[in-house]
Amino acid sequence: MTTFVQLQPKKRMVEMQIDGRKVQATEGTTILDACRQLGEEIPTLCFLDTLHPVNACRVCVVELEGSRVLVPACSRKVAAGMVIKTNSERVRLSRKLVLELLASSVDLSTTPDVADWLVEYEARPERFGPPAPPATEGVRDTAVAGHHTPPDPRYAATVAQPPKIDNDLYLRDYGKCILCYKCVEACGTDHQNTFAIAVAGRGFDARIATEFVVPLPDSACVYCGNCIAVCPTGALMFKSEYDHRQAGTWDESRQTVTRTVCPYCGVGCNLDLHVQDNEIVKVSSPLDHDVTSGNLCIKGRFGWKYVQNRKPRTD
Amino acid sequence: MDLHLSKVEPSPEERDVIDALLGAAQARHDHTAAGGHAARSHRHLLLPALQAVQARVGWISEGALTYICARLTVPPAEAYGVATFYALLSTTPRPKRVLHVCDDIACRCKGAAELCAELEKKVGPAGHGEPLWLRSPCLGLCDQAPAALVTVAGPKPAERLVGNLTVARAKDLLKSDAAPDGKRLAVPQKGDAGLRLLARVGVVDPTSLDDYRARGGGYAALRRALEIGPEAVIREVADAKLMGRGGAAFPTGRKWDAVAKQAVRPHYLVCNADESEPGTFKDRVLMEEDPFGLVEAMTVAAYATGCERGFIYIRGEYPQAFERLAHAIDAARARGFLGERVLGRDFTFDIEIRRGGGAYICGEETAVFNSIEGFRGEPRNKPPFPVESGLFGKPTVINNVETLVNVLEILRIGGPAYAAIGTAGSTGPRLFCLSGCVTKPGVYEVPFGATLRQLLDLAGGVAGGRPLRAILLGGTAGVFVRPDELDIPLTFEGAQAAKATLGSGVIMVFDDRVDMTDILRRIAAFFRDESCGQCVPCRVGTVRQEEALHRIQARKTIGTVKDEMALLEEVGQAMKDASICGLGQTAYSAIQSAVTRLRLFDGATAT
Numbered sequence: 060m061t062t063f064v065q066l067q068p069k070k071r072m073v074e075m076q077i078d079g080r081k082v083q084a085t086e087g088t089t090i091l092d093a094c095r096q097l098g099e100e101i102p103t104l105c106f107l108d109t110l111h112p113v114n115a116c117r118v119c120v121v122e123l124e125g126s127r128v129l130v131p132a133c134s135r136k137v138a139a140g141m142v143i144k145t146n147s148e149r150v151r152l153s154r155k156l157v158l159e160l161l162a163s164s165v166d167l168s169t170t171p172d173v174a175d176w177l178v179e180y181e182a183r184p185e186r187f188g189p190p191a192p193p194a195t196e197g198v199r200d201t202a203v204a205g206h207h208t209p210p211d212p213r214y215a216a217t218v219a220q221p222p223k224i225d226n227d228l229y230l231r232d233y234g235k236c237i238l239c240y241k242c243v244e245a246c247g248t249d250h251q252n253t254f255a256i257a258v259a260g261r262g263f264d265a266r267i268a269t270e271f272v273v274p275l276p277d278s279a280c281v282y283c284g285n286c287i288a289v290c291p292t293g294a295l296m297f298k299s300e301y302d303h304r305q306a307g308t309w310d311e312s313r314q315t316v317t318r319t320v321c322p323y324c325g326v327g328c329n330l331d332l333h334v335q336d337n338e339i340v341k342v343s344s345p346l347d348h349d350v351t352s353g354n355l356c357i358k359g360r361f362g363w364k365y366v367q368n369r370k371p372r373t374d
Numbered sequence: 375m376d377l378h379l380s381k382v383e384p385s386p387e388e389r390d391v392i393d394a395l396l397g398a399a400q401a402r403h404d405h406t407a408a409g410g411h412a413a414r415s416h417r418h419l420l421l422p423a424l425q426a427v428q429a430r431v432g433w434i435s436e437g438a439l440t441y442i443c444a445r446l447t448v449p450p451a452e453a454y455g456v457a458t459f460y461a462l463l464s465t466t467p468r469p470k471r472v473l474h475v476c477d478d479i480a481c482r483c484k485g486a487a488e489l490c491a492e493l494e495k496k497v498g499p500a501g502h503g504e505p506l507w508l509r510s511p512c513l514g515l516c517d518q519a520p521a522a523l524v525t526v527a528g529p530k531p532a533e534r535l536v537g538n539l540t541v542a543r544a545k546d547l548l549k550s551d552a553a554p555d556g557k558r559l560a561v562p563q564k565g566d567a568g569l570r571l572l573a574r575v576g577v578v579d580p581t582s583l584d585d586y587r588a589r590g591g592g593y594a595a596l597r598r599a600l601e602i603g604p605e606a607v608i609r610e611v612a613d614a615k616l617m618g619r620g621g622a623a624f625p626t627g628r629k630w631d632a633v634a635k636q637a638v639r640p641h642y643l644v645c646n647a648d649e650s651e652p653g654t655f656k657d658r659v660l661m662e663e664d665p666f667g668l669v670e671a672m673t674v675a676a677y678a679t680g681c682e683r684g685f686i687y688i689r690g691e692y693p694q695a696f697e698r699l700a701h702a703i704d705a706a707r708a709r710g711f712l713g714e715r716v717l718g719r720d721f722t723f724d725i726e727i728r729r730g731g732g733a734y735i736c737g738e739e740t741a742v743f744n745s746i747e748g749f750r751g752e753p754r755n756k757p758p759f760p761v762e763s764g765l766f767g768k769p770t771v772i773n774n775v776e777t778l779v780n781v782l783e784i785l786r787i788g789g790p791a792y793a794a795i796g797t798a799g800s801t802g803p804r805l806f807c808l809s810g811c812v813t814k815p816g817v818y819e820v821p822f823g824a825t826l827r828q829l830l831d832l833a834g835g836v837a838g839g840r841p842l843r844a845i846l847l848g849g850t851a852g853v854f855v856r857p858d859e860l861d862i863p864l865t866f867e868g869a870q871a872a873k874a875t876l877g878s879g880v881i882m883v884f885d886d887r888v889d890m891t892d893i894l895r896r897i898a899a900f901f902r903d904e905s906c907g908q909c910v911p912c913r914v915g916t917v918r919q920e921e922a923l924h925r926i927q928a929r930k931t932i933g934t935v936k937d938e939m940a941l942l943e944e945v946g947q948a949m950k951d952a953s954i955c956g957l958g959q960t961a962y963s964a965i966q967s968a969v970t971r972l973r974l975f976d977g978a979t980a981t
Contacts, residue, residue: 114755115909117952128959129951134755149951153911156948160914186941187918188925188932205461205511205732205903206501210921212928238907247449254449255378258750258907259458261733263917265907268458270380270450271436271465279378279449 075141090121090132090143099145102154102176104161104291105239106133109352110249113240118157118176121145129153155180163187164217164263166235169293193219193234200272202264216263222301225274228282228361230301231267235294238265242286242295250354255279256286284360288343288353297341310335318345321359326350328359339363377449380440388438391430395423396445416446420748424457425690425729432472432527433464448748459750459906460731461510462525462690473507473548474523474691475500475539478652478900479846479893480516480882483810487892489520492541497548505548511734511900512652513691516809516882517560517816523691526551533693560659560816562833570783570795570803571776572819575663580698583705586666593711595785599674600719607678608634611781613789615801620646620737620774621851621877622956623866626781629771632761633679636769643676643684644746644765644772648730648737650689651849652900653880656805656817657775661688661695664779665702669725671778673706673716674785676723679771683724687742690730700727734904738955739772740764741906752908753955776805776879796822800865804879808833811840811885820864827860829881840885844972848877850897851960853967874967891975894968895923901961912958915949919962926978935978939969 071086077097084093089112094101105116114131123130124142129150144150158177162184167173177184191214199220210216222232238258246256255278259268269278287295296304303309314335321328328351333341342360346353384392393399396419423442427434434457443450457463475493477486493507494500500509515521518537524547526532536547537557563569564576578590586592599607612627633641645668649657661668672684688696703725706712714722728746730736736745740754743765764770780802784792793801800822806829809815813834820829826845836842842857853874855862862872869876884890898920907913922938922945925931931938946962953959968974 113908114954117909117911117954120952128953131755136757152944153948153952156915156944157910157952160910160918160945160948164914164917186932187921201466203461203464203501204459206508207899207903209899210917210924212921212925212930215921216917237910238913253378254451257449257451257455259451259455260907261459261461262902262905262907263913265913268451268454270439270454273380277380279451 073139084137158182187215204261241289245285282357323358382437384437384441417748429531432470433468462732469504470527474510476513476521478512480809481519484519486520514655595782604678610789614784614792619776641681642765642770643681645686647688650734651878653882654878665698735906799867810883812883846882848875849880852877909954912953
């Protein structure tokens with residue numbers, strides 16, 4: 060792959076301290092970048108290299124000396140003289156609570172890494188009580204800002220609800236949504252500029268929605284699937300993957316990933332074909348690819364059914 | 375931007391009201407790409423357009439929202455996200471007449487909970503059917519509790535705040551406009567010599583610019599400012615050691631200086647009048663009774679910091695304050711006190727009013743910006759701070775109403791003389807809002823340094839001479855203090871030493887008959903309702919906090935009450951440490967103080 064070198068004014072370096080270790084970080088980068096430079100693992104959920112950080116999940120918070128509150132590593136820019144602790148008691152408590160609050164209210168069963176973090180931070184989401192029964196379809200979509208029914212002392216409130224299946228290509232299972240804003244960013248100015256979805260409602264009743272909750276086929280959605288590519292929890296999922304999961308046949312250990320070039324046009328997007336038992340089950344594109352940054356269009360993302368067409372020609 | 379718009383058309387009524395606000399449609403609005411950049415840059419008119427439809431029709435239909443989107447080139451999904459963010463907007467059909475009944479903590483001290491229960495029996499459950507009544511968070515009429523807001527949609531929309539609500543009056547209000555509102559002026563000190571911030575309140579006609587100038591000494595401060603120049607004005611404010619009265623107590627002089635020095639143009643001035651902290655109503659009184667004072671103070675601030683355009687973001691629940699300010703701005707503009715070449719000088723400044731839509735979070739300084747710009751009122755991450763990147767990404771001065779009004783006094787008597795008022799660390803006069811179980815509720819002005827006891831005495835003590843149970847100091851984002859802590863000096867440093875805060879100047883009094891656990895549950899419900907939902911600690915933490923309090927009340931605790939306290943403490947700590955903004959960071963404050971200072975749950979048992 061050819062790498063282009065952009066000529067820019069030389070970035071200044073700033074010296075800072077992370078967990079007692081000195082580090083030279085490039086001005087304009089984030090605390091998260093500096094931590095990665097040192098090989099420190101910071102958990103993230105709403106962060107992705109290809110999107111603007113919204114720092115909404117707060118699982119990446121670190122302690123910055125002189126700051127009254129913890130700061131999000133994913134978006135806070137480095138500055139000379141910063142003294143940072145990434146694993147202090149305060150940090151660990153906040154991370155534990157963030158994980159507990161999410162795990163007690165959202166189905167994280169298809170969120171990678173989170174099971175390990177729950178163990179690492181000794182999170183016990185069950186301590187808020189048994190999860191409330193799922194909401195019936197549409198109830199969470201019509202919650203009114205500023206008006207909620209008093210809590211039922213027997214249960215912990217959740218966002219559980221039936222998945223929205225309104226097209227053949229992908230579905231939206233908002234019982235798994237942590238409201239990381241990634242899909243909205245990918246659909247909006249960060250990638251696709253389609254603006255089919257946005258955050259609606261307020262507080263715990265906030266949700267990702269089309270205008271007036273119209274089904275996707277009636278919305279601005281162009282089925283590029285770039286929201287699926289950035290979703291960290293599996294709330295947005297290929298229909299093909301969902302069907303396999305429902306049938307109990309989804310098995311990533313039996314899958315191979317083959318990189319190829321999209322056959323449709325001359326842009327040259329790379330495709331990663333996820334194949335299980337000689338069947339393409341989903342398609343992604345590498346995030347670090349110069350051309351796509353992980354994005355595709357409807358053809359590259361979903362237009363591979365013809366490959367599976369093994370019927371002999373009869374003409 | 376090529377928008378995908380639904381084919382649903384607006385009704386003629388909806389189209390009229392939108393065109394009245396945005397001007398008649400020029401291009402073919404079915405070809406939305408024609409909107410172009412000019413239309414996109416009017417995104418800041420999204421909330422006013424939604425509000426106009428709400429006020430005319432009573433709710434926002436898909437056709438109306440689509441038409442607004444076509445006119446402003448805003449994606450419908452985003453506009454829907456904005457419309458569903460505000461409690462005063464509805465995206466489902468609502469009757470034209472709605473009664474919003476406050477059941478928040480100050481009104482609860484005056485029987486609001488019982489009143490709501492009665493309404494449920496006699497009118498029907500809140501939020502359903504016609505006539506429609508809704509429960510509301512604090513409406514800022516705590517001195518005349520229980521309070522309500524009536525909104526009537528139509529060609530001539532009407533809104534008004536109603537005090538001293540009874541079931542009978544509520545039923546009348548649900549039927550017709552004829553019912554009296556029972557609202558009165560809430561300044562017991564009215565006309566007292568020595569008042570500085572409230573000097574004109576109840577004395578000078580708030581609708582007359584002439585009276586403001588003749589009897590109120592109006593526009594002397596602006597003239598002095600124009601005489602001494604912008605740098606000298608900032609120096610006076612810095613010398614006065616004026617600290618922000620919105621709650622955060624940031625030095626105003628430093629803020630102004632930082633904006634004045636920014637090379638990036640334009641600069642914006644925003645007056646934060648989204649007073650929504652439960653128990654706070656001082657800014658409402660200032661805006662209703664001394665609107666010209668605020669307009670003049672904003673003009674001085676704009677002159678000092680180089681702003682040509684100012685916004686007043688006033689909470690949607692204050693119709694009279696909105697009307698009075700709108701009138702004052704028009705009158706000032708007509709007489710050359712606003713607009714191009716103010717008072718004939720080389721200085722241009724004008725003010726626009728923006729109304730909130732029923733969202734406490736929009737009082738957060740960066741959420742205000744998002745709300746004005748036509749986005750969801752979600753706080754931004756700081757840094758960058760407003761002085762560097764605020765409204766429309768430009769350097770912005772944002773001050774609370776009371777803070778700005780102080781500037782007039784500073785220019786009248788000079789910075790050093792102002793600094794001599796109060797204490798060394800807290801200078802000048804301060805407004806306090808006394809409400810709850812107190813004999814004479816209202817807004818009181820005292821020099822910094824008075825004690826809590828003196829304020830309580832000023833307001834005639836606990837109503838009916840009953841024993842004092844607790845005082846909520848600073849609002850729901852503040853703390854409860856005990857009857858034996860009345861000698862706390864009401865200064866920034868005094869409050870801090872007592873591990874309390876003055877916040878927005880709330881002093882809410884609770885006597886021995888108030889069920890304090892009920893008050894705590896209402897506070898928890900408030901934060902759960904008002905969280906914007908952006909960050910996890912606050913979005914889910916406020917839910918878990920409310921649930922724990924309800925489990926204790928229902929005697930269905932998980933483990934012992936002590937275990938629940940520990941749970942609350944951990945959730946509270948995470949909210950305080952890891953939330954994006956002040957809402958989440960203080961959502962546990964009052965509840966924590968009820969546990970640690972009032973020892974509210976010491977005797978509580980699990981079963």
